[in-house]
Amino acid sequence: MSVFSTKLLKWHHVQNRLLPWREATPDPYKVWLAEIMLQQTTFATVTNRFKAFLEWFPDVESLASASQAEVLQHWAGLGYYARARNLHRCAQIIVCKYHGIFPNDIPALRTLPGIGDYTAAAIAAIAFDQSGYAIDSNIKRIFARFTRYEKPVTERTPELLDFFDHSQRGHSPRHHLEAWLDFGETLCRARNPDCPNCPVREHCLGHDIAETLPIKTAKKPRRQLHAYGYWLTNADGMCVWLRRRPQKGLLAGMLEIPTSDWQEKPAQHPHLLPAVAWRKTGQTIQHRFTHLDLNVDIVSGTTEQCLDSFGLESGWYPVADIPRLGLASLMKKIVGAMYSKG
DNA sequence: AAAACGGGGAC
DNA sequence: GTCCCAGTTTT
Incomplete structure (x- = not known):
């Protein structure tokens, strides 16, 4: 039981921090x-979204019995949609294979979709008070600063595992992990760390260079891609044509305003539905993803055509329903551009 | 080992 | 504008 962690847990106990997902008796779900x-x-983002999602899916059974489309609808705007698809699959496994009870050991948790090394250890610690290496970016950052580790830190850096292990020894794994996470979020922040108020500053070898740690690796430039966005409405303009994206790739499974293939070189003409007389709107959208920048030229058209064979789960959607459909942020930008145009 | 995978919030 | 984030999965 190190002096470092004893002070940190004492600080944490005094904070007595209340979070929407934290309860005296943790609910594994x-x-x-x-x-x-x-x-x-x-x-901040999760604080804004956690309760609403929980109200739609209050327990693992309600989540498991929902459709994937419904889960994605309520995940919309949070990004990394594989999380929502895996969340849904995982809920069904919990219900069908585990009778609705979460397994309480790291190896079993680790086999579930969407649960990797960190999350398995974190659930085991917080929900079941079992020890493990729950190494996330907070833990790596705190370690790098306190030991003045001036090389990139990975989940398997031996000094990190020793430091975490030694710190955890003698404490409740749940309280220990929550203390580190809260410390990393409120004081030992990535930017603008609050060293003057740090309860363990005297033990920190890197407090004078805290903001420069941990060492970050260089990032690659983003590819610049181009696409058409097809704003297709019916004759009276009350409905817009939407489709669901395929199960693989970017925004997989999400409802979309149809887009052309995303290419390095912009296409000269719209290619979707040649029978439609596409008009340029002059509206363009720029959207930045983690690894690419997308530029969308929006073209508009009108048709009464029935387009059932056009794509999976595609069809006319009332324009008035758009805010409730759960569109990804890129698609919301396209909708916004069309409305601002009038 | 590296790339794919989103988007919001803070500065 | 930039940077970061309680990472996981696929290639």
Whole structure:
């Protein structure tokens, strides 16, 4: 039981922090949901979205019995939609194979879709108070600063595992992990760390260069891609044509305003539905993903055609329903551009 | 080992 | 504008 962790847990106990997904007696369903939602997603964003999702799917059974489209609808805007698809699959496995009870050991949790090394250990610690290496970006950052580790930190850096292990020893794994996570979120922040108020500053070897740690690796430039966005309405303009994207690739399974293939070189003409007289709208959308920039030229058209064979689960949707459909943010931008145009 | 996979919030 | 985020899965 190190002096470092004793002070940190004392600090944490005094904070007595209340979070929407944290309860005196942890509910494994809520712990799991929060951990998935928090993957590569900021605390502020999850705080804004967690309760609403939980109201639609209050338990693992309701989530398992929903359709994938319904789960994606309520995940819309959170990004990394494989999380929602895996969440849904995982709920069905929990219900069918585990009779609705979450397994309480790391190896079993690790086999479930969407649960990797970190999340398995985190659920085991927080929901079941079992020890493991729940190494996330907070843990790596705290370690790098406290030991002044001036090389890139990975999940298997031996010094990191030793440090975490030694810190955890003698403490409840749940309280220990929650203390580290809260510390990383509120004081030992990635940017603008609050070193003056740090309860363990005197033990920190890197407090004078905290903001520069951990060492970050260089990132690749993004590809620049181009596409047409096809805004197709029926004769009276009350309905717009939408389709569902395929199960693989970017925004997989999400409802979309149809787009052409995303290409390095912009196509000269719209190619979808040659019978439609596409008009240029002059509206363009720029959207940045993690690994590419997409530029969308929006063209509009009108038809009464029945287009059932056009794609999976495609069809006319009332324009008035669009806000409730759960579109990805790129698609919301396209809709917004068409409305602003009038 | 590297790439794919989103988007919002803070500065 | 930039940067980061309670990572996982696929290639």
